[in-house]
Amino acid sequence: MNKPSTPDLIRQVASHALGAAEKLLPEWLPEGKRNGREWVALNTARGDRQAGSFGISLDSGRWNDFADDNAHGGDLVSLLAYLRGCRQVEAAQEIDQRLTLGFFNSTGIDAQQLEQRIRIAEETRRATIQLEQERLQQKQRQAANQAAKLWQMAKPADRQHAYLQAKGVQPLRLRQLSQGRLLIPLCWDGHLVNLQIIDGSGTKRFLTGGRVQSCYSPLGRISEGCRLYVCEGWATGATLHVHTGSPVVCAMNAGNLKPVAxxxxxxxGQSVELVIAGDDDRQTLGNPGRTAANRAANAADALVVFPDWPADAPIELSDFNDLDVWGSQHRKKQP
Incomplete structure (x- = not known):
């Protein structure tokens, strides 16, 4: 009887861990949350202060932190090894014990039996993924229908809305529901699929189940030969659009810059000059805004620009809207 090798055992544990990802990831990264088919969390290994750059696929187990080029891997065993700062075999043994799999304690299993277990686990995983994808698509369709209804019943946004006043921007084509709820449209392939809702206090949320990845909020008309900016937040996009006259698409967060670009x-294609207008998160370790913008530019063959900070600009400012608001207030104080 041929005993399975250590790499075989690790591979088997990784396969079972993926099936239990929604149980394991909240234990390893309790500050995280599910976003579609991804677990988005603070990277505890490098002391993240804000979630958004660190994500783990619930379908494949692949993980990546776009704020750290060295933080990536292909399965949940490598993820736990990274988080614990240990060898993969030690991480696999911890998962083996947590899920009571018994692979590292078993003496009777041979390589052929292990391969058969791996095949069965993979078939089960694929069936589960297909079912989850069907459910996700159904939720996205429902959210898109809800977005269309809310957009239809909403009125043009009030330029005196507290959020717009704080950001120093005009409502442009935004709409507004009762109780001061602003509606920011999210499109995919030119169609409305989701909304970002901002209440009077500035709290933001998307429609439950709505698609976000690769979606964008458009400002202005995109035409052949134009310069097209891609940025993170809508207020940043509104600032860019007004000051440059160019169309802008807002990706809504740093992790979505690359897919949108x-x-x-x-x-x-090459009919537009694509420019990534990145955030400059100077106070955050790894500067995830700048890192995400550079990666998006490289992936989409685009230019990239960042705010040009005056020497006396506060360090907490991070995007083009911050710079514009601060600049306006600064000029008012000048004698």
Whole structure:
């Protein structure tokens, strides 16, 4: 009887761990949350202060922190090894014990039996993924229908809305529901699929189950030969659009910059000059805004720009809207 090798055992544990990902990841990264088919969390290994750059796929187990080029891996065993700072075999043994799999304690299992278990586990995983994808698509369709209804019943946004006043921007084409709820449209392939809702206190949320990845909020008309900016937040996009006159698509967060930039390049090809207008998170370890913008630019063959900070600009400012608001207030104080 041929005993399975250590790499075989690790591979088997990784396969079973993926099936239990929604149980394990909240234990390893309790500050995280599920976002579609991804677990987004603070990277505890490098002392993250804000979630957004660190994500783990619930379908494949692949994980990546775009704020750290060395933080990535292909399965949940490598993830736990990274989080614990240990060898993969030690991480596999911990998962083996947590899930009571017994692979590292078993003496009767041979390589052929192990391969059969791996095949069965993989078939089960694929069936589970397909079912989850069908459920996700159904939720996205429902959210898109809800978005269309809310957009239809909403009125043009009030330029005196507290959020717009704080950001120093005009409502442009935003709409507004009762109780001061602003609606920011999210599109995919030119169609409304989701909304970001901002209440009077500035709290933001998307429609439950709505698609976000690769989606964007458009400002202005995209035409052949134009300069097209891709940025994170809507207020930043509104600032860029007004000051440059160019169209802008807002990706809504740093993790979505690259997917949106690639989608724009695929849709418009070289007929537009694509420019990533990145955030500059100077106070955050690894500067995830700058890192995400550079990666998006490289992936989409685009230019990249960042705010040009005056010497006396406060360090907590991070995007083009911050710079514009601070600049306006600063000029008012000048004698």
């Amino acid at each position: 690639i989608a724009m390049r695929e849709r418009y």
